[in-house]
Every structure is written in C-alpha cells, then in structure tokens.
Amino acid sequence: MNVAPDESLHPKIGITFATLVNMPKGKAIIFSAPSGAGKTTLVRHIVGMEDFNLSFSVSATSRQKREHEIEGTDYHFISVAEFKQKVVAEEFLEWQEVYKDQFYGTLKSEIEKIWVSGRNVIFDVDVVGGINLKKIIGGKALAIFLQPPSIEALQLRLRNRSTETTEKIAMRIAKAKNELTFSNQFDVIIVNDVLAVAQEETEKKIREFLKFE
Ligand code: ADP
Ligand code: 5GP
Numbered sequence: 775m776n777v778a779p780d781e782s783l784h785p786k787i788g789i790t791f792a793t794l795v796n797m798p799k800g801k802a803i804i805f806s807a808p809s810g811a812g813k814t815t816l817v818r819h820i821v822g823m824e825d826f827n828l829s830f831s832v833s834a835t836s837r838q839k840r841e842h843e844i845e846g847t848d849y850h851f852i853s854v855a856e857f858k859q860k861v862v863a864e865e866f867l868e869w870q871e872v873y874k875d876q877f878y879g880t881l882k883s884e885i886e887k888i889w890v891s892g893r894n895v896i897f898d899v900d901v902v903g904g905i906n907l908k909k910i911i912g913g914k915a916l917a918i919f920l921q922p923p924s925i926e927a928l929q930l931r932l933r934n935r936s937t938e939t940t941e942k943i944a945m946r947i948a949k950a951k952n953e954l955t956f957s958n959q960f961d962v963i964i965v966n967d968v969l970a971v972a973q974e975e976t977e978k979k980i981r982e983f984l985k986f987e
Contacts, residue, residue, distance in 0.1 A: 801894045803894065803897070805898050806900060820896065820977070827894050832884055833849055835850070867880045908960070916962065923967040962979050
C-alpha cells in the first residue's frame with residue numbers, strides 16, 4: 775500500500791504527520807470516483823461554497839497537462855523522475871500509479887499549508903487513494919464516493935469530454951468496473967445522474983459533517 779507511515783517525519787515543519795492530523799482545527803473532504811464520474815465538476819462547485827471554508831489539495835502528477843489546465847491550480851505537473859524523487863523524500867501522504875506510468879500523489883505540504891491557514895481541505899483522488907486517506911485522517915475526514923449512473927453513462931461522459939484517446943478511455947472504463955466494487959468502504963455514496971441533484975445532496979452531507987467539532 776502506498777501510504778506514508780503515520781510517524782514519518784514531516785518534511786517542511788519537522789513534526790510527525792500524526793501530530794498534524796491531531797491538530798484541533800481543520801477537517802478533510804475526500805472525493806473519489808472512477809474517472810469521468812464528475813469529481814472535478816462537483817469539487818469545483820463545492821470549493822465555491824464559501825461557508826465551507828475549503829481549499830483544494832493540489833496533487834502532483836506525471837501525466838501530461840491538458841490544454842485548459844493550469845499548473846499549480848489543477849495539478850503540479852512533474853516528470854516521472856521528479857515524482858520518484860518525491861516518493862523517496864517522503865513528500866507524499868499517499869500516492870498511486872493510477873494508470874501505467876501516470877503517477878498521482880497527495881503532498882503533505884498541501885495539507886499542512888491548508889490546515890495551518892485555518893481552512894478545511896478537499897481532495898480529488900482515485901478510489902484506492904481515497905480509502906487510504908480515510909485510513910490516515912480518520913474521523914476528521916468525510917469520504918465521499920461519487921457513483922456514475924451506469925458504465926455506459928461514464929463512457930459517454932469520457933468521450934464527450936474529449937481529453938483522452940479511445941485507448942485511454944478503454945483503460946479508464948476497465949479500471950472503473952473494479953473501482954465501483956469499493957463504494958461500500960466510503961462514508962457516503964452520491965449518485966451523479968442529474969448534476970443539480972448530486973450537487974444538492976453533496977452540499978447537505980458536507981454541511982452536516984462540518985457542523986460537528
Ligand atoms: P472526473 O473528474 O471524475 O474525471 P469530470 O468532472 O471531468 O469527471 O466529468 C466528466 C465529464 O462529464 C465532463 O465533461 C463533465 O462536464 C460531465 N459531467 C459531469 N457531471 C455530469 C452529469 N451529472 N451529467 C452529465 N455530464 C456530466
Ligand atoms: P485525471 O488524469 O483524470 O485528472 O485523474 C485520474 C485519476 O487520478 C482520478 O481518479 C483522480 O481523482 C486521481 N488522482 C488525482 N490526484 C490524485 C492523488 O493525489 N492521489 C491519488 N491516489 N489519485 C489521484
């Protein structure tokens with residue numbers, strides 16, 4: 775499992791991550807789903823709700839930047855070699871080779887920055903990454919699984935998004951079938967059929983979770 779040990783020394787501030795997780799302030803919302811289910815769309819909407827006080831954890835990835843994406847906002851785009859250096863330097867809280875040669879990882883420095891500033895953190899990670907983050911962060915995290923209405927709908931969304939080749943879409947769909955079997959390991963399952971309904975349900979669940987100290 776690609777999870778940094780709880781007691782690993784935090785690279786920037788020299789405290790253990792277990793200490794950081796035990797800080798009195800700061801909660802986490804974890805969003806996971808098969809690719810194309812609508813995570814990015816939902817996360818953007820939720821980050822825009824100011825009363826949630828949420829900041830997006832910008833992951834590092836070795837995949838190619840898409841045309842509309844912004845370095846440092848959507849991802850930190852780095853090479854495979856740089857990614858592997860960060861793994862060795864224990865800069866990730868978790869990381870995955872989500873697709874062959876496409877690495878993605880949650881940087882400890884992102885969470886530190888967000889929690890120290892007094893805000894809550896929101897993650898958009900793959901299904902295994904989501905389960906791992908929930909294990910690490912525990913009760914301070916709400917893990918949400920976003921479910922597509924069907925595999926056919928997922929395929930159509932990926933095709934319409936036009937960001938991946940036909941071959942890459944097939945790879946993502948094959949992985950999605952397996953990912954759907956993990957939904958019961960999350961705190962909440964939201965079906966993203968009609969977007970407005972999914973947005974409303976997600977807002978409600980997050981509002982309930984953030985209410986409690
Ligand atoms: P992910 O981040 O999970 O890969 P995206 O948010 O990029 O997914 O959504 C994939 C595509 O599906 C996008 O083109 C998005 O506009 C579209 N989409 C998202 N939610 C819905 C929905 N409820 N109905 C139809 N299309 C949707
Ligand atoms: P995409 O290439 O479509 O942006 O993302 C592909 C998958 O990688 C998505 O499921 C996304 O949630 C996931 N992902 C993005 N960042 C991370 C991360 O830091 N860790 C893990 N485990 N998955 C991530």
